[in-house]
Amino acid sequence: MNKINIDEPAVSVREARLGSITGFNGTAKELIECSHAGKLADCSRSFSQCMGCSSGNAFCQLSMIKDAAVVNHAPVGCAGDFFGFNFVYRVGQMERNLPAATGRFFNTNIEERDTVFGAIQKLEDTVREAYKRVHPNAVFITTSCASGIIGDDMESASDKLTEELGIPVVACYCEGFKSKIWTTGFDSAYHSIVRKIVKPPKKKTNKVNIINFWGSHIFDEILNKLGYEANYIVPFSTIAQLEYISEAAATIQICPTLGTYIGAALEQIYGVPEIKTPPGYGIAGTDKWFRELGKVLNREEEIEKIIKKEHERVIPKLEEYREKLIGKTAYLTAGAAHGHAIIALLRELGLEVQGAAIFHHDPVYDNGDNTSDALAQDVQNYGDIKSYNVCNKQAYELVNILNRVKPDIMIARHGGMTLWGAKLGVPTLLIGDEQFGFGYQGVLNYADRIIETLDNKEFVSNLAKHSTMPYTKWWLQQDPFTFLGGNEHVENY
Ligand code: SF4
Missing domain, CATH: 3.40.50.1980 (Nitrogenase molybdenum iron protein domain)
Structure with missing residues (x-):
């Protein structure tokens, strides 16, 4: 178990805290065994394409707090993700019948000169300006590679501004260069919330x-x-x-x-x-998740009734879907835990999961409990996955693999990955709402969307005919893991 320490201003990165990795090629079972035995080693790549950034992931959470402002202490280029999150924020508000307010995001525009003389004054001025313009109930300051390298004293600045403005001004340390695992940014955002916003409980609620x-x-x-x-x-x-x-x-x-x-x-x-x-x-x-919920909330009897009723409702329909989907093949690319969730859904529906490219792997979570390992649960419930690749969005590996396995369907969790399936004529399904596949109804929801996507094969076949591919024939003939060093490549493709 990782001992949470909110006295520290910054959370330690996942590589150091959990032993997380971004490079692996083998079977899911091998990965789980190494993880649970504490023997998981990262395989680094000698060639790497773009990756995500912790700062973006911290922003993803903090930017959606309705009455907070975010000041990104960074060169203006680091604020490139403002646009995308503003869009998600506005759409999300409209879906919830809330007024579609614009995000309250600011950037300090660190320039070359500031990297020599420091940018604290710019930061303080930007926080004051943000406060003046949007009157937030808190300001989060997200750091960047530049602010981290020049060593601006964010703690002193945020303490001073907290006192001056009378609202929490909270530094969130999420410099992109510190971690290859961009989900570290989620931890940074939550660390800043638990450290400076959450108060001790006065009572227990429902x-x-x-x-x-x-x-x-x-x-x-x-x-x-x-x-x-x-x-x-x-x-x-x-x-x-x-x-x-x-x-x-x-x-x-x-x-x-x-x-x-x-x-x-x-x-x-x-x-x-x-x-x-x-x-x-x-x-x-x-079933397992509901039973645990029942135990924790002291509602075990009610939960058993829900499980029984839902089985009666869902399982006959599931059988019908399985008949349509049995023998179909799927390849998957997604972030870690949600990727494991999608593997369970696909296999529940009778699809053969030919392989998965999952963005990173946490051998253990902060609770230190191996029963939280969804990949281990997948393997236990449905058997091993022969071709399991931990790959931090390296499109060149994915394209090479897809070109070999030619699945009936590719499932992707992130927008930037779906085009590769379409370019190769592989029907590709993107589902952004992680709750869509949750629970008993979620299995049926997924089945519907998969069938709909398979029925539209003609669409991607036409797209593929008129698409160009940036990767050469030479690359597509190479071992997809040519640039992944450090472990023996399992010949699964
Ligand atoms: S990796 Fe560094 S420079 Fe790039 S966006 Fe993230 S914080 Fe900015």
Whole structure:
């Protein structure tokens, strides 16, 4: 178990804290065995394309707090993701019938001169300007490679501004260069929230924290039936709401890659129990998740009734879908824990998962409990995955693999990856709402979308005919793992 320490200004990166990796090629079972034995070693790449950045992932969470402002202390180029998150923020508000307000995002525009003389004055001026313009209830300052390298004293600046403005001004240390695992940025955002926003509980409430992105509110119905209320965090929450997440009856993770840190932090510091079973994807996984929820909320009898009723409703329909999908092949690319969730869904539906390119691997989560390992649960429930690749969005590897396996369908979790399937004429399905596949209904939801995508093969076949590919024939004939060193390549493709 990782001991959460909120006295430290910065959270330690996942490589150091959890032993997480970004390079592996082998079977899922090998990866799990190495992880649980504490023997997991990273394989580095001698050639790498673009990756994500911790700063972007911290921003992804902090930018969606309705009454906070974010000041990105960085060169203006680091603010390139403002546009995308502003779009998600506005759409998310409209979906929730909230006024579609524009994000309150600012950048300090660190320039060459500032890297010599320091940029603290620019930071202070920007925070004051942000306060004047949008009157936030808190300001989060996200750091960057540039502010980290020049060593601006963010702690002193944020303490001074907190006193001056009378609202929390919180530094969030998320420099991109510090970690190859960009999900470290989620941990940085949560560390800053738990350290400076969350207050000790005054009482216990019937609220259950749902650590999620901006997915649909499927937990309302489940929890209301049990006499509890869902509290979706962090996107679309307020500072006042976040102050008392310490009073919740439990914390649910929609994706432990996202919420490993805050789930463990709330349990360790404030005694809010975290549901440690992997999120409920696939029938067996959902049964297990519901039973754990029942145990933690003391609703075991009610949960057994829900499971029985849902099995009666869903399993006959599932059989019909399986008949249509049996023998179809799938390849998957996604972030770690949600990728494991999609593997469960695909195999539950009878598809053969030919392989997966998953962005990183956490051998353990912050709660230190191996039962939270969704990949291990997949292998236990459905058998091994022969071709399991840990690959931080290296498109050149993915294209080479797809060109070999030619699956009936590719499933992707992130927009930038889907085009490769389409260029190769592989029907590709992108589902951004992680709650869409959750629970019993989620299996049926996925089945519908997969069938719909397979029926549209003609569309991608035409796209492929008129597309060009930047990769040469030479590369497509090479071992996809030519540039991945350090382990023996398993000849799975
Ligand atoms: S990696 Fe560094 S320079 Fe690049 S966007 Fe992230 S913080 Fe900015």
